[in-house]
Amino acid sequence: MVDDDARGFQAGQSGLIVRVPEAEPLVRAWRDRLDPSARAGVPAHVTVLFPFLDASRIDEGVCAAIGEVLGRHESFEARFDHCGRFPGVLYLAPEPDTGFRRLTEAIVERWPENPPFGGQFDDVVPHLTVAQGQDEAVVEKAEADLLTGLPVFAQVSSVDLLVHDGTRWRQRASFPLG
Template sequence: MKVPEAEPAVRAWRDRLDPSARAGVPAHVTVLFPFLDESRIHSDTCAAIDEVIRRHRPFEARFESCGRFPGILYLAPEPDALFRRLTEAIADRWPETPPFGGQFEDIVPHLTIAQGQDDDLLEETEADLRSRLPITARVSSVDLMVHDGSRWQQRASFRLR
């Protein structure tokens, strides 16, 4: 889900420290990755995604703090349960696409700022971001992004009801 409200605070850091930003991905909270191969995405797939997404209501989320995975800095959304429910709903519909390939037991919704960076740079980035928080965002749609081999492109957008 795109989080355009976060762009002023995170764009410069993401452009520098997050390879997905350089590949065309805006500030976002991932619903499900990896998803179906693009060859399996057609009108019936989009209709099924729309059906799942429409079961959920728009909501507001606040990004008040940062979190870390090894080598990764992210903004943590609250409430995170609403993001988690969207992930679970899509993953339940397409069980062959578990979140992050099934690598992790828990779903941790997050807005990635930096990937593959050393701790000193993550500390500097986090200190700057803390001065720009909180960020409040309205979540009203989920975007389907596809990769063309070098860049990510939005293929479709689905509105929460």
């Protein structure tokens, strides 16, 4: 998922994401080269919650609860019109990011034992990772190219549950927003 090295992915890990297919034409080639999660099967996305529950704990009841929590949120539009950076990470930033934050907050409120990114960060910033762990020159080239294709507008109407099977990330379910 976001900001994780593909070698660290383990069978049974899960995460909740918002796919951003509208960004794929712009970011796919860069993500395929520069983001290990893309090579592991994760599409262009903004993470709602990672890590989530172990796949062995996800049953019909959990899926129903996810659907109930997410169904209380209306679909929304996001605009990606600039790049941002964390240490070692280049990303597209959604504006506004409020809708993504609310989805994360709602899921964490229901499953507080699963803080975003294992509780590593005080403020979880919604973002669409394009590159991580790359040389600065490569990141600068990618950023310059991305800026020529922005803005990207996305309609957010669902959240997907992905599970790692030991080799790749696979979609297990999709939950529509209200």
